[in-house]
Amino acid sequence: xxxxxxxxxxxxxxxxxxxxxxxxxxxxxxxxxxxxxxxxxxxxxxxxxxxxxxxxxxxxxxxxxxxxxxxxxxxxxxxxxxxxxxxxxxxxxxxxxxxxxxxxxxxxxxxxxxxxxxxxxxxxxxxxxxxxxxxxxxxxxxxxxxxxxxxxxxxxxxxxxxxxxxxxxxxxxxxxxxxxxxxxxxxxxxxxxxxxxxxxxxxxxxxxxxxxxxxxxxxxxxxxxxxxxxxxxxxxxxxxxxxxxxxxxxxxxxxxxxxxxxxxxxxxxxxxxxxxxxxxxxxxxxxxxxxxxxxxxxxxxxxxxxxxxxxxxxxxxxxxxxxxxxxxxxxxxxxxxxxxxxxxxxxxxxxxxxxxxxxxxxxxxxxxxxxxxxxxxxxxxxxxxxxxxxxxxxxxxxxxxxx
RNA sequence: GGGUAGGUAGCGAAGUGGUUAAACGCAUCAGACUGUAAAUCUGACGACUAAUGUCUUCGGAGGUUCGAAUCCUUCCCUACCCA
Numbered sequence: 001x002x003x004x005x006x007x008x009x010x011x012x013x014x015x016x017x018x019x020x021x022x023x024x025x026x027x028x029x030x031x032x033x034x035x036x037x038x039x040x041x042x043x044x045x046x047x048x049x050x051x052x053x054x055x056x057x058x059x060x061x062x063x064x065x066x067x068x069x070x071x072x073x074x075x076x077x078x079x080x081x082x083x084x085x086x087x088x089x090x091x092x093x094x095x096x097x098x099x100x101x102x103x104x105x106x107x108x109x110x111x112x113x114x115x116x117x118x119x120x121x122x123x124x125x126x127x128x129x130x131x132x133x134x135x136x137x138x139x140x141x142x143x144x145x146x147x148x149x150x151x152x153x154x155x156x157x158x159x160x161x162x163x164x165x166x167x168x169x170x171x172x173x174x175x176x177x178x179x180x181x182x183x184x185x186x187x188x189x190x191x192x193x194x195x196x197x198x199x200x201x202x203x204x205x206x207x208x209x210x211x212x213x214x215x216x217x218x219x220x221x222x223x224x225x226x227x228x229x230x231x232x233x234x235x236x237x238x239x240x241x242x243x244x245x246x247x248x249x250x251x252x253x254x255x256x257x258x259x260x261x262x263x264x265x266x267x268x269x270x271x272x273x274x275x276x277x278x279x280x281x282x283x284x285x286x287x288x289x290x291x292x293x294x295x296x297x298x299x300x301x302x303x304x305x306x307x308x309x310x311x312x313x314x315x316x317x318x319x320x321x322x323x324x325x326x327x328x329x330x331x332x333x334x335x336x337x338x339x340x341x342x343x344x345x346x347x348x349x350x351x352x353x354x355x356x357x358x359x360x361x362x363x364x365x366x367x368x369x370x371x372x373x374x375x376x377x378x379x380x381x382x383x384x385x386x387x388x389x390x391x392x393x394x395x396x397x398x399x400x401x402x403x
Numbered sequence: 404g405g406g407u408a409g410g411u412a413g414c415g416a417a418g419u420g421g422u423u424a425a426a427c428g429c430a431u432c433a434g435a436c437u438g439u440a441a442a443u444c445u446g447a448c449g450a451c452u453a454a455u456g457u458c459u460u461c462g463g464a465g466g467u468u469c470g471a472a473u474c475c476u477u478c479c480c481u482a483c484c485c486a
Contacts, residue, residue, distance in 0.1 A: 164483060166482070226440085251440055254439050257441055259441095289438055355450065361433075362433065364433090364447085365432085365434055366435095378453075393432070
Protein backbone atom coordinates (compact mmCIF):
# COMPACT_ATOMS: atom_id res chain seq x y z
CA UNK A 1 0.00 0.00 0.00
CA UNK A 2 2.86 2.40 0.70
CA UNK A 3 5.45 3.33 -1.91
CA UNK A 4 8.99 2.16 -1.28
CA UNK A 5 11.34 4.16 0.88
CA UNK A 6 13.33 5.40 -2.09
CA UNK A 7 10.28 6.48 -4.02
CA UNK A 8 8.96 8.32 -1.00
CA UNK A 9 12.24 10.06 -0.28
CA UNK A 10 12.58 11.09 -3.91
CA UNK A 11 9.24 12.84 -3.87
CA UNK A 12 9.70 14.32 -0.44
CA UNK A 13 13.13 15.74 -1.05
CA UNK A 14 12.05 17.53 -4.18
CA UNK A 15 12.44 21.26 -3.57
CA UNK A 16 13.00 20.74 0.16
CA UNK A 17 15.71 22.83 1.80
CA UNK A 18 16.34 20.93 4.99
CA UNK A 19 15.21 17.79 6.77
CA UNK A 20 16.15 17.75 10.45
CA UNK A 21 17.34 15.07 10.87
CA UNK A 22 17.09 13.15 7.62
CA UNK A 23 18.03 9.76 9.13
CA UNK A 24 15.14 10.04 11.49
CA UNK A 25 12.71 10.62 8.64
CA UNK A 26 14.08 7.54 6.90
CA UNK A 27 13.60 5.54 10.06
CA UNK A 28 10.06 6.80 10.51
CA UNK A 29 9.13 5.97 6.93
CA UNK A 30 10.64 2.50 7.16
CA UNK A 31 8.67 1.86 10.29
CA UNK A 32 5.49 3.20 8.73
CA UNK A 33 5.89 0.86 5.75
CA UNK A 34 6.58 -2.08 8.02
CA UNK A 35 3.65 -1.38 10.39
CA UNK A 36 1.39 -0.16 7.56
CA UNK A 37 0.77 2.91 9.62
CA UNK A 38 0.68 6.39 8.11
CA UNK A 39 2.73 9.18 9.61
CA UNK A 40 1.15 12.28 11.15
CA UNK A 41 2.23 15.28 9.17
CA UNK A 42 1.68 18.56 10.91
CA UNK A 43 1.17 21.84 9.20
CA UNK A 44 0.26 24.84 11.22
CA UNK A 45 -1.69 27.43 9.38
CA UNK A 46 -1.71 31.03 10.25
CA UNK A 47 -5.24 32.34 10.38
CA UNK A 48 -4.16 35.95 10.14
CA UNK A 49 -3.92 35.41 6.41
CA UNK A 50 -7.30 35.57 4.73
CA UNK A 51 -6.16 34.78 1.19
CA UNK A 52 -3.81 32.02 0.20
CA UNK A 53 -1.28 32.57 -2.52
CA UNK A 54 1.31 30.60 -4.43
CA UNK A 55 3.76 31.24 -1.61
CA UNK A 56 1.57 29.29 0.80
CA UNK A 57 1.08 26.63 -1.81
CA UNK A 58 4.71 25.55 -1.44
CA UNK A 59 4.17 23.75 1.85
CA UNK A 60 0.64 22.75 0.92
CA UNK A 61 1.91 21.07 -2.23
CA UNK A 62 4.42 19.15 -0.15
CA UNK A 63 1.70 18.16 2.27
CA UNK A 64 -0.35 16.96 -0.65
CA UNK A 65 2.57 14.83 -1.76
CA UNK A 66 2.70 13.29 1.69
CA UNK A 67 -1.00 12.52 1.37
CA UNK A 68 -0.47 10.94 -2.02
CA UNK A 69 2.11 8.71 -0.39
CA UNK A 70 -0.52 7.58 2.09
CA UNK A 71 0.25 9.71 5.10
CA UNK A 72 -2.13 11.74 7.20
CA UNK A 73 -2.17 15.50 7.00
CA UNK A 74 -3.04 17.30 10.19
CA UNK A 75 -3.86 20.87 9.55
CA UNK A 76 -3.69 22.90 12.71
CA UNK A 77 -5.66 26.06 12.56
CA UNK A 78 -3.93 28.40 14.95
CA UNK A 79 -7.11 29.99 16.19
CA UNK A 80 -5.55 30.41 19.62
CA UNK A 81 -2.02 31.29 18.57
CA UNK A 82 -3.51 33.60 15.95
CA UNK A 83 -4.48 35.88 18.74
CA UNK A 84 -0.78 36.43 19.29
CA UNK A 85 0.47 36.53 15.74
CA UNK A 86 3.61 34.81 14.57
CA UNK A 87 6.63 37.05 15.05
CA UNK A 88 8.50 35.20 12.28
CA UNK A 89 10.05 37.59 9.82
CA UNK A 90 8.17 40.44 11.32
CA UNK A 91 9.64 43.77 12.15
CA UNK A 92 6.64 44.81 14.16
CA UNK A 93 4.21 43.25 16.56
CA UNK A 94 1.26 41.97 14.66
CA UNK A 95 -2.19 43.26 15.31
CA UNK A 96 -3.96 40.79 17.57
CA UNK A 97 -7.01 39.12 16.16
CA UNK A 98 -10.07 38.26 18.11
CA UNK A 99 -10.94 34.62 18.63
CA UNK A 100 -13.91 34.89 16.27
CA UNK A 101 -11.78 36.37 13.53
CA UNK A 102 -9.22 33.61 13.78
CA UNK A 103 -12.00 31.02 13.60
CA UNK A 104 -13.46 32.59 10.50
CA UNK A 105 -10.11 32.91 8.81
CA UNK A 106 -9.32 29.34 9.75
CA UNK A 107 -12.43 28.14 7.99
CA UNK A 108 -11.66 30.07 4.86
CA UNK A 109 -8.05 28.87 4.99
CA UNK A 110 -9.24 25.30 4.97
CA UNK A 111 -11.61 25.91 2.09
CA UNK A 112 -8.83 27.40 0.03
CA UNK A 113 -6.30 24.78 1.07
CA UNK A 114 -8.74 22.17 -0.16
CA UNK A 115 -7.92 23.24 -3.67
CA UNK A 116 -4.54 21.64 -3.07
CA UNK A 117 -5.06 19.00 -0.39
CA UNK A 118 -7.05 15.86 -0.65
CA UNK A 119 -10.00 16.53 1.61
CA UNK A 120 -10.52 12.98 2.79
CA UNK A 121 -6.97 12.61 4.00
CA UNK A 122 -6.90 15.87 5.88
CA UNK A 123 -7.61 16.13 9.58
CA UNK A 124 -8.35 19.60 10.70
CA UNK A 125 -7.96 20.68 14.29
CA UNK A 126 -8.05 23.95 16.15
CA UNK A 127 -5.33 24.58 18.67
CA UNK A 128 -7.69 26.35 21.04
CA UNK A 129 -8.91 22.81 21.81
CA UNK A 130 -5.91 22.25 24.02
CA UNK A 131 -4.27 25.64 24.42
CA UNK A 132 -7.30 27.30 25.95
CA UNK A 133 -7.34 24.65 28.67
CA UNK A 134 -3.86 25.42 29.91
CA UNK A 135 -3.98 27.32 33.17
CA UNK A 136 -1.30 29.48 34.65
CA UNK A 137 -0.05 26.61 36.79
CA UNK A 138 0.47 24.37 33.73
CA UNK A 139 1.97 27.24 31.83
CA UNK A 140 4.61 27.80 34.49
CA UNK A 141 5.47 24.14 34.23
CA UNK A 142 5.92 24.42 30.48
CA UNK A 143 7.84 27.68 30.59
CA UNK A 144 10.19 26.22 33.19
CA UNK A 145 11.49 23.86 30.52
CA UNK A 146 12.76 26.68 28.35
CA UNK A 147 15.13 29.54 28.99
CA UNK A 148 14.88 33.18 28.08
CA UNK A 149 18.13 32.89 26.16
CA UNK A 150 16.77 30.01 24.10
CA UNK A 151 13.74 32.02 23.05
CA UNK A 152 15.60 35.25 22.44
CA UNK A 153 18.08 33.36 20.27
CA UNK A 154 15.77 33.49 17.32
CA UNK A 155 16.77 35.95 14.61
CA UNK A 156 13.58 37.94 14.62
CA UNK A 157 13.92 38.80 18.27
CA UNK A 158 17.66 39.44 18.04
CA UNK A 159 17.11 41.79 15.13
CA UNK A 160 14.33 43.60 16.82
CA UNK A 161 16.42 44.04 19.95
CA UNK A 162 19.25 45.41 17.87
CA UNK A 163 17.03 47.72 15.88
CA UNK A 164 15.29 48.87 19.02
CA UNK A 165 11.92 47.71 17.83
CA UNK A 166 9.47 46.67 20.49
CA UNK A 167 8.82 43.05 21.32
CA UNK A 168 5.67 42.38 23.28
CA UNK A 169 5.73 39.79 26.06
CA UNK A 170 3.09 37.62 24.48
CA UNK A 171 5.14 37.20 21.33
CA UNK A 172 7.73 35.28 23.32
CA UNK A 173 5.08 32.68 23.98
CA UNK A 174 4.28 32.08 20.35
CA UNK A 175 6.99 29.48 19.66
CA UNK A 176 6.19 27.73 22.93
CA UNK A 177 2.53 27.40 22.09
CA UNK A 178 3.19 26.28 18.58
CA UNK A 179 5.64 23.75 19.91
CA UNK A 180 3.02 22.51 22.30
CA UNK A 181 0.78 21.80 19.31
CA UNK A 182 3.27 19.21 18.08
CA UNK A 183 3.17 17.55 21.46
CA UNK A 184 -0.62 17.65 21.58
CA UNK A 185 -1.16 15.94 18.24
CA UNK A 186 1.84 13.59 18.26
CA UNK A 187 3.33 14.94 15.09
CA UNK A 188 5.82 12.72 13.27
CA UNK A 189 6.82 15.38 10.82
CA UNK A 190 6.27 19.11 10.88
CA UNK A 191 6.28 20.97 7.62
CA UNK A 192 7.06 24.62 7.35
CA UNK A 193 8.81 27.38 5.48
CA UNK A 194 12.42 28.10 6.35
CA UNK A 195 11.19 31.02 8.43
CA UNK A 196 9.50 28.47 10.67
CA UNK A 197 12.71 26.65 11.58
CA UNK A 198 12.88 28.07 15.07
CA UNK A 199 9.23 27.42 15.89
CA UNK A 200 9.34 23.92 14.51
CA UNK A 201 12.45 23.02 16.41
CA UNK A 202 10.81 24.14 19.63
CA UNK A 203 8.17 21.55 18.79
CA UNK A 204 10.89 18.91 18.70
CA UNK A 205 12.23 20.14 22.03
CA UNK A 206 8.82 20.16 23.59
CA UNK A 207 8.13 16.55 22.65
CA UNK A 208 11.49 15.49 24.02
CA UNK A 209 11.01 17.30 27.28
CA UNK A 210 7.65 15.66 27.76
CA UNK A 211 9.06 12.25 26.90
CA UNK A 212 7.52 11.75 23.47
CA UNK A 213 8.95 10.66 20.16
CA UNK A 214 10.37 13.72 18.42
CA UNK A 215 9.05 15.10 15.18
CA UNK A 216 11.18 15.55 12.10
CA UNK A 217 11.28 19.08 10.81
CA UNK A 218 10.99 19.61 7.06
CA UNK A 219 11.62 23.05 5.70
CA UNK A 220 10.55 24.40 2.35
CA UNK A 221 12.03 27.46 0.67
CA UNK A 222 10.21 30.74 0.75
CA UNK A 223 9.02 31.78 -2.65
CA UNK A 224 9.84 35.26 -3.85
CA UNK A 225 6.94 37.30 -5.09
CA UNK A 226 6.36 38.61 -8.58
CA UNK A 227 8.78 41.48 -7.89
CA UNK A 228 11.52 38.89 -7.75
CA UNK A 229 13.15 40.06 -4.55
CA UNK A 230 10.85 40.04 -1.54
CA UNK A 231 9.11 37.05 -0.08
CA UNK A 232 5.66 36.68 -1.55
CA UNK A 233 3.13 38.36 0.65
CA UNK A 234 -0.13 40.10 0.42
CA UNK A 235 1.06 43.23 2.16
CA UNK A 236 3.81 43.72 -0.41
CA UNK A 237 1.29 43.12 -3.15
CA UNK A 238 3.66 40.82 -5.00
CA UNK A 239 1.52 37.74 -4.70
CA UNK A 240 -0.44 35.44 -6.98
CA UNK A 241 -3.56 34.36 -5.14
CA UNK A 242 -4.78 30.82 -5.71
CA UNK A 243 -8.36 32.04 -5.85
CA UNK A 244 -7.68 34.85 -8.25
CA UNK A 245 -9.23 35.04 -11.68
CA UNK A 246 -7.46 32.86 -14.23
CA UNK A 247 -6.33 35.83 -16.29
CA UNK A 248 -4.69 37.35 -13.25
CA UNK A 249 -2.94 34.16 -12.23
CA UNK A 250 -1.62 33.92 -15.75
CA UNK A 251 -0.78 37.59 -16.16
CA UNK A 252 1.00 37.84 -12.85
CA UNK A 253 2.98 34.73 -13.67
CA UNK A 254 4.11 36.39 -16.87
CA UNK A 255 5.39 39.30 -14.83
CA UNK A 256 7.86 37.32 -12.74
CA UNK A 257 11.52 37.84 -13.61
CA UNK A 258 13.03 35.10 -15.77
CA UNK A 259 15.41 33.91 -13.05
CA UNK A 260 12.48 32.77 -10.97
CA UNK A 261 10.93 30.53 -13.60
CA UNK A 262 12.52 27.30 -12.40
CA UNK A 263 11.81 28.03 -8.76
CA UNK A 264 8.15 28.60 -9.49
CA UNK A 265 7.96 25.36 -11.45
CA UNK A 266 9.61 23.43 -8.63
CA UNK A 267 7.67 24.92 -5.76
CA UNK A 268 4.43 26.15 -7.24
CA UNK A 269 3.42 23.15 -9.32
CA UNK A 270 3.41 19.44 -8.58
CA UNK A 271 5.25 18.32 -11.68
CA UNK A 272 7.43 15.26 -11.21
CA UNK A 273 11.18 15.37 -10.81
CA UNK A 274 11.47 14.02 -14.33
CA UNK A 275 9.32 16.75 -15.84
CA UNK A 276 11.17 19.38 -13.86
CA UNK A 277 14.48 18.13 -15.22
CA UNK A 278 13.17 18.39 -18.76
CA UNK A 279 12.09 21.95 -18.22
CA UNK A 280 15.40 22.80 -16.64
CA UNK A 281 17.28 21.40 -19.64
CA UNK A 282 15.05 23.35 -21.98
CA UNK A 283 15.56 26.56 -20.06
CA UNK A 284 19.31 26.19 -20.22
CA UNK A 285 19.42 25.93 -24.01
CA UNK A 286 20.58 29.24 -25.46
CA UNK A 287 18.01 29.18 -28.25
CA UNK A 288 15.11 28.91 -25.82
CA UNK A 289 13.01 31.98 -25.34
CA UNK A 290 12.23 32.01 -21.60
CA UNK A 291 8.93 33.62 -22.39
CA UNK A 292 7.64 30.33 -23.73
CA UNK A 293 8.46 28.46 -20.54
CA UNK A 294 6.87 31.22 -18.55
CA UNK A 295 3.75 30.81 -20.64
CA UNK A 296 3.69 27.14 -19.84
CA UNK A 297 4.22 27.92 -16.16
CA UNK A 298 1.24 30.25 -16.19
CA UNK A 299 -0.72 27.53 -17.95
CA UNK A 300 0.24 24.92 -15.34
CA UNK A 301 -0.74 27.20 -12.49
CA UNK A 302 -4.15 28.07 -13.90
CA UNK A 303 -4.68 24.39 -14.68
CA UNK A 304 -3.84 23.48 -11.09
CA UNK A 305 -6.43 25.81 -9.62
CA UNK A 306 -9.01 25.64 -12.41
CA UNK A 307 -8.76 23.29 -15.39
CA UNK A 308 -7.02 22.90 -18.70
CA UNK A 309 -9.65 24.62 -20.76
CA UNK A 310 -9.63 27.69 -18.55
CA UNK A 311 -5.86 27.72 -18.73
CA UNK A 312 -5.93 27.80 -22.51
CA UNK A 313 -8.47 30.58 -22.48
CA UNK A 314 -6.22 32.59 -20.16
CA UNK A 315 -3.34 32.28 -22.60
CA UNK A 316 -5.50 33.39 -25.48
CA UNK A 317 -6.76 36.41 -23.65
CA UNK A 318 -3.25 37.39 -22.67
CA UNK A 319 -2.04 37.20 -26.26
CA UNK A 320 -4.96 39.22 -27.39
CA UNK A 321 -4.41 42.08 -25.00
CA UNK A 322 -0.66 42.28 -24.71
CA UNK A 323 0.70 40.90 -27.93
CA UNK A 324 -1.96 41.78 -30.45
CA UNK A 325 -3.06 44.74 -28.33
CA UNK A 326 -6.69 44.00 -28.98
CA UNK A 327 -9.72 44.36 -26.77
CA UNK A 328 -10.57 41.30 -24.70
CA UNK A 329 -13.83 39.43 -25.31
CA UNK A 330 -15.44 40.22 -22.05
CA UNK A 331 -15.14 43.65 -20.61
CA UNK A 332 -17.27 45.59 -18.18
CA UNK A 333 -20.04 47.66 -19.72
CA UNK A 334 -21.89 50.71 -18.60
CA UNK A 335 -24.82 52.51 -20.10
CA UNK A 336 -24.11 56.20 -20.29
CA UNK A 337 -27.21 58.38 -20.24
CA UNK A 338 -25.71 61.80 -19.67
CA UNK A 339 -24.25 63.21 -22.85
CA UNK A 340 -22.03 66.06 -21.76
CA UNK A 341 -19.72 64.25 -19.35
CA UNK A 342 -16.07 65.06 -19.88
CA UNK A 343 -13.76 62.15 -20.48
CA UNK A 344 -11.86 62.84 -17.28
CA UNK A 345 -15.00 62.63 -15.22
CA UNK A 346 -16.14 59.54 -17.06
CA UNK A 347 -12.88 57.82 -16.16
CA UNK A 348 -13.05 58.78 -12.49
CA UNK A 349 -16.74 58.03 -12.14
CA UNK A 350 -16.14 54.49 -13.35
CA UNK A 351 -13.16 54.00 -11.05
CA UNK A 352 -10.67 53.62 -13.88
CA UNK A 353 -8.59 56.20 -12.01
CA UNK A 354 -8.51 57.25 -8.38
CA UNK A 355 -9.06 60.95 -8.87
CA UNK A 356 -9.60 63.51 -11.60
CA UNK A 357 -5.97 64.51 -11.23
CA UNK A 358 -4.94 60.89 -11.84
CA UNK A 359 -7.22 60.67 -14.87
CA UNK A 360 -5.76 63.87 -16.24
CA UNK A 361 -2.27 62.53 -15.78
CA UNK A 362 -3.15 59.34 -17.60
CA UNK A 363 -4.47 61.31 -20.57
CA UNK A 364 -1.44 63.60 -20.59
CA UNK A 365 0.86 60.59 -20.59
CA UNK A 366 -0.93 58.95 -23.48
CA UNK A 367 -2.49 56.12 -21.52
CA UNK A 368 -6.07 56.62 -22.64
CA UNK A 369 -7.62 55.50 -25.92
CA UNK A 370 -11.13 55.49 -27.33
CA UNK A 371 -11.72 52.73 -29.88
CA UNK A 372 -7.95 52.51 -30.23
CA UNK A 373 -7.48 56.23 -30.86
CA UNK A 374 -5.21 57.95 -28.39
CA UNK A 375 -6.78 60.90 -26.61
CA UNK A 376 -4.37 63.65 -25.58
CA UNK A 377 -6.68 66.58 -24.91
CA UNK A 378 -7.49 66.64 -21.22
CA UNK A 379 -10.65 68.62 -21.88
CA UNK A 380 -11.99 66.13 -24.38
CA UNK A 381 -15.65 65.24 -24.20
CA UNK A 382 -16.80 62.18 -26.16
CA UNK A 383 -19.65 62.75 -28.60
CA UNK A 384 -21.73 59.93 -27.09
CA UNK A 385 -23.35 59.24 -30.45
CA UNK A 386 -22.51 55.57 -30.53
CA UNK A 387 -21.03 52.91 -28.29
CA UNK A 388 -17.30 53.02 -27.76
CA UNK A 389 -14.55 51.16 -25.95
CA UNK A 390 -12.49 53.10 -23.48
CA UNK A 391 -9.04 51.84 -22.55
CA UNK A 392 -7.22 53.32 -19.59
CA UNK A 393 -3.67 52.25 -18.91
CA UNK A 394 -2.46 48.80 -19.85
CA UNK A 395 -5.34 46.67 -18.80
CA UNK A 396 -8.43 48.59 -17.84
CA UNK A 397 -11.21 48.44 -20.38
CA UNK A 398 -14.74 49.77 -20.34
CA UNK A 399 -17.43 49.53 -22.93
CA UNK A 400 -19.56 52.64 -22.89
CA UNK A 401 -23.00 52.05 -24.34
CA UNK A 402 -25.36 54.74 -25.43
CA UNK A 403 -28.95 54.02 -24.75
C1' G B 404 9.61 56.95 38.88
C1' G B 405 14.27 59.68 36.55
C1' G B 406 17.04 60.65 32.01
C1' U B 407 17.86 60.52 26.56
C1' A B 408 16.31 59.97 21.47
C1' G B 409 12.18 59.82 18.40
C1' G B 410 6.74 60.01 15.91
C1' U B 411 7.10 63.54 8.33
C1' A B 412 3.10 61.33 2.35
C1' G B 413 2.08 53.52 0.81
C1' C B 414 7.12 52.39 3.15
C1' G B 415 12.17 54.15 4.37
C1' A B 416 14.30 58.87 5.13
C1' A B 417 15.75 64.59 4.55
C1' G B 418 14.01 69.13 6.16
C1' U B 419 14.53 72.87 12.50
C1' G B 420 10.33 80.13 10.86
C1' G B 421 9.12 82.19 4.49
C1' U B 422 11.31 80.37 -3.30
C1' U B 423 8.28 73.46 1.08
C1' A B 424 2.71 69.95 -1.54
C1' A B 425 7.54 69.04 1.47
C1' A B 426 14.62 66.64 -1.17
C1' C B 427 16.15 61.57 -2.02
C1' G B 428 15.41 56.08 -2.29
C1' C B 429 11.89 52.04 -2.70
C1' A B 430 7.05 50.79 -4.17
C1' U B 431 3.17 52.29 -7.60
C1' C B 432 1.25 54.18 -12.36
C1' A B 433 1.97 55.75 -17.59
C1' G B 434 4.84 56.03 -22.19
C1' A B 435 8.77 54.14 -25.45
C1' C B 436 11.05 49.71 -26.60
C1' U B 437 10.49 44.26 -26.60
C1' G B 438 10.44 38.32 -25.73
C1' U B 439 5.88 39.81 -21.49
C1' A B 440 2.25 42.66 -16.67
C1' A B 441 10.51 40.46 -17.94
C1' A B 442 14.80 43.82 -18.46
C1' U B 443 16.12 48.88 -19.85
C1' C B 444 15.11 54.08 -20.67
C1' U B 445 11.78 58.47 -19.97
C1' G B 446 7.99 60.76 -17.24
C1' A B 447 4.23 61.16 -13.39
C1' C B 448 3.23 60.35 -8.37
C1' G B 449 -2.24 64.96 -2.06
C1' A B 450 -7.17 66.95 -3.82
C1' C B 451 -10.17 70.49 -6.81
C1' U B 452 -9.27 73.36 -11.42
C1' A B 453 -8.89 74.29 -18.87
C1' A B 454 -5.59 77.51 -16.52
C1' U B 455 -3.90 81.46 -13.09
C1' G B 456 -5.05 79.62 -8.61
C1' U B 457 -7.48 77.42 -4.20
C1' C B 458 -7.89 73.84 -0.27
C1' U B 459 -6.06 69.82 3.04
C1' U B 460 -1.41 67.26 5.01
C1' C B 461 4.30 66.53 8.65
C1' G B 462 1.40 61.91 16.17
C1' G B 463 -3.47 64.79 18.65
C1' A B 464 -5.37 69.46 20.61
C1' G B 465 -4.47 74.54 21.58
C1' G B 466 -1.22 78.95 21.08
C1' U B 467 2.77 82.69 19.29
C1' U B 468 3.60 84.98 14.32
C1' C B 469 2.20 88.82 8.50
C1' G B 470 3.83 83.57 7.83
C1' A B 471 4.77 77.11 11.37
C1' A B 472 6.52 70.33 9.61
C1' U B 473 9.86 73.90 11.88
C1' C B 474 8.90 78.19 18.08
C1' C B 475 5.68 77.62 22.85
C1' U B 476 1.94 74.78 25.99
C1' U B 477 -0.41 70.28 26.77
C1' C B 478 -1.82 65.35 25.72
C1' C B 479 -0.92 60.48 23.29
C1' C B 480 2.59 56.74 21.42
C1' U B 481 7.66 54.14 20.87
C1' A B 482 12.78 52.76 21.77
C1' C B 483 17.20 53.04 24.84
C1' C B 484 19.78 53.88 29.66
C1' C B 485 19.17 54.18 35.14
C1' A B 486 15.97 52.36 39.22
